[in-house]
Amino acid sequence: MSVYLIDSPVDDSHVRLRADVPDIISISVDDLLSIPAEHLVIADVSIYLAHRWPQPTIVLAHNHQGYELVNAWQRGAWAGWIRDQLPDSLAPIIQQLKMQHQHQSDSRDLPAAARLQKRLIPRPLDIPNYQIEHIYQPASALSGDWLDYWMTPDNRLLFYLADVAGHGAASSLLTGWLAAFHGSEHSPQALLSRMNRLLVTQNAGKHITVLCGLLNPVTHHLEWCSAGHYPPPILIHPDRTTEILNSSSFPLGLVTDLTLTTQTTSLEPKSQLLFCSDGAIEIFTGGTSEQLTQLIETLSSRRFDPPDHLTDDLTILSLSRI
Amino acid sequence: MSVYLIDSPVDDSHVRLRADVPDIISISVDDLLSIPAEHLVIADVSIYLAHRWPQPTIVLAHNHQGYELVNAWQRGAWAGWIRDQLPDSLAPIIQQLKMQHQHQSDSRDLPAAARLQKRLIPRPLDIPNYQIEHIYQPASALSGDWLDYWMTPDNRLLFYLADVAGHGAASSLLTGWLAAFHGSEHSPQALLSRMNRLLVTQNAGKHITVLCGLLNPVTHHLEWCSAGHYPPPILIHPDRTTEILNSSSFPLGLVTDLTLTTQTTSLEPKSQLLFCSDGAIEIFTGGTSEQLTQLIETLSSRRFDPPDHLTDDLTILSLSRI
Incomplete structure (x- = not known):
């Protein structure tokens, strides 16, 4: 110069x-x-x-x-x-x-990076009797949250929401990493185990929490598991009553041998399953449990409208049976 | 506010x-x-x-x-x-x-992102009779270049250098993507084909050029291929004469069915194979061919010292037989 x-x-x-x-x-x-x-x-x-x-x-x-x-x-x-x-x-x-x-x-090229990040999120899938939707709103240019879904060879829907520790450009680098697993595995256990092994090997110094589900859209059977993720999955029943699906293990990237507990349930007609990042509860006031209560109340009454100014990345993945 | x-x-x-x-x-x-x-x-x-x-x-x-x-x-x-x-x-x-x-x-967190990016590059491997080294110098905080290597289950070294179109944060998002392929395949063909299929599927709108090699460190047999990458691999013989290894196909991300041509050669004692990103030739003046000549001349006389100020990301992956 x-x-x-x-x-x-x-x-x-x-x-x-x-x-x-x-x-x-x-x-x-x-x-x-x-x-x-x-x-x-x-x-x-x-x-x-x-x-x-x-x-x-x-x-x-x-x-x-x-x-x-x-x-x-x-x-x-x-x-x-x-x-x-x-x-x-x-x-x-x-x-x-x-x-x-x-x-x-x-x-200067953070806006271009943000466009590329959004572009790597899959477009909506056409699944008979189901609707899959999402909200993906970073707190700054780039998000440290991620979501992905695909159909497995035996016609089941594999879907997940992930939250990389931290936010901004550093965490977004690992959302690019997550995007490379698109379509690679056919069960939550296999996917999360492979991600965990590689994250530990690469010693990235960042852990990732994940909620992952596998739906059979014909039998409506759902299996799912959580790798250290909060808030837990929220199930809204046809009568608009809500249920918190509890289960957890360690986040990805902390231990070599990750033991994941798979839970199962069944999705009734007009029910809705929601995976949320912790940015979704942080828009509410009070302690963690008050925040979760308010989020569930808001989601179940269908008035959810994220604010413009966020302190943490906010992502919601919604799966509804029609 | x-x-x-x-x-x-x-x-x-x-x-x-x-x-x-x-x-x-x-x-x-x-x-x-x-x-x-x-x-x-x-x-x-x-x-x-x-x-x-x-x-x-x-x-x-x-x-x-x-x-x-x-x-x-x-x-x-x-x-x-x-x-x-x-x-x-x-x-x-x-x-x-x-x-x-x-x-x-x-x-503000670009420096943290840059540290994470460098951390995802593997540490040097201990391979009998061989030394693997690299230079990884971004033009700005984050690089759009990538390099990776690992031992396959049959004890061969798979190694590659990649250059994502563009540079900065947007391209670096895809270096995170590339890092997730670490250890996943055992031949250049299999690795590059899988990367290409996913990149086309995800419609990221960015192509990636790659040089990829597979070395048997016992027989010293080397196979390698190029996905639209420039400059080509440079082989420095024991007498310091140099050879340009020509071969090319399309970059990753452009066509669904990528045809890759694999070339083979053998590494003699005291020979050195170099993969470079185009940032390595852009530090020289003149047309592309003059730049390449100067790079080869510099590398073969072992005086290579990248300048502090770069206009493009510079990455060199070097494999030397002792």
């Missing part, structure tokens, strides 16, 4: 001559077009405000130019220097701005 | 009374400690400089306080307003700062 000083009617050669920034290059504002966007520019605040350029910029001003300074600030300049009160050392500030620039360009 | 106005000797009640920001709350600077870090603070520039607080802040100043303004700016204040020249409308600026705040907190 080079540093360019824009020629101006005010003589700023003393900036260029500062010993600790040896390579400041003088340039006219018209020649800026030919300079790559990652280089640093130092320019008089009035010239900056009269033009637009993409390079990160430090503006030079006099003490009484407060209004110009705040405008340059709002327009995206990176720092300001007062001409007769230049910082003792320019190099550390330039170094800090370079790091800030790197940081900003790192975050 | 609420907006707090810090009490100051200067009467700033006209800010609080602006009609388009209805809910500005007056507060003393000492009470700021009890306010969550995501709320917005408006404060006199001198008070801001005399204290430190974590909340995003707009400073109020007079036009002649340029020096205080640039200091507040450098200290991390988010914007400045001149008291007698307040913007016509405060609400859009506050809205913009809120979005900027969200964007900044999104990018």
Whole structure:
């Protein structure tokens, strides 16, 4: 990254001559077009405000130019220097701005990453007598929650919801990891055991909680298990009464030999099974058990509408028998 | 997000009374400690400089306080307003700062994501007569390149280098995806075919180029194939002459039925096989073929030292027979 000083009617050669920034290059504002966007520019605040350029910029001003300074600030300049009160050392500030620039360009493709993440979630399946739906709402750009489902070769529906410890970009890396298991196994036990073995082998330092189910859409028989996940599955009966399906083992990634307990039940007509991430209870107030009660109450009365601002990723996977 | 106005000797009640920001709350600077870090603070520039607080802040100043303004700016204040020249409308600026705040907190865990990504790369394997090494240097926080290797059940080394189209967070999501194939297959054909089928099924909209090899460390027989990857594998012979191993098919993710051509060779004592991502040639000048020539020349004379500043992710996987 080079540093360019824009020629101006005010003589700023003393900036260029500062010993600790040896390579400041003088340039006219018209020649800026030919300079790559990652280089640093130092320019008089009035010239900056009269033009637009993409390079990160430090503006030079006099003490009484407060209004110009705040405008340059709002327009995206990176720092300001007062001409007769230049910082003792320019190099550390330039170094800090370079790091800030790197940081900003790192975050620039988070929206693209978020689109790709949503794209990896499977599209709705057409299953006779059943409807599978989901809500997938990250607290920030990227989610640490995941969900997936597919039909097994013997025409059963395998579906799961997972919550990677933490949130944001680090956890989302493991949602990409989870997406690679799509279609690979045909039972909750086999899927979760394989995920667990690999997670322990790779020593990722993050555990994952999972709720996983297997439905036979002809007999309506359901088997399911939980790997350390909270909240538990919620079953809404046809009369809108609710049932919490309790069962648990360790989360994935903690122990080499994971013992999973499979539970079974049957889905009646007009019943609904819900898997939720803990972000779904955190939108309610009170202790954990009060939060769960409110979530169940909300889901069973069909008024669930997640708020815009979340403190944790929120994901709900719903399977309804018609 | 609420907006707090810090009490100051200067009467700033006209800010609080602006009609388009209805809910500005007056507060003393000492009470700021009890306010969550995501709320917005408006404060006199001198008070801001005399204290430190974590909340995003707009400073109020007079036009002649340029020096205080640039200091507040450098200290991390988010914007400045001149008291007698307040913007016509405060609400859009506050809205913009809120979005900027969200964007900044999104990018805050990129370093943690980068550490996790590096952690998923396997540690060096102890293979008699062979040494496996790598360079893995992202252009930004996260890399769109990947590499992996493992011993198959019949004691052969399966190893590959992959380059996901694009770079940064979006591409890194698919490096997490790739990491989940660790140990899953025992031949280049089987591995790349399975990756390709899933990538096409999931319709991720990103292709992946791969170089994949399988070494028998007893017979020194090597088979390898390329899925649309450039540069090709480079073989350095014991006398330091070099050979480009040409072969290619489509990248992963483009066609349902991927036909891969497997090539074979044998590794002599003191020979070295190198898989490189295209970031390794982009550090050289000239056209693609000049760049490749310079890379090979550099690698064969053992002076390879990647520069600090990269425009593309750089990854090299090296397998040397001792």
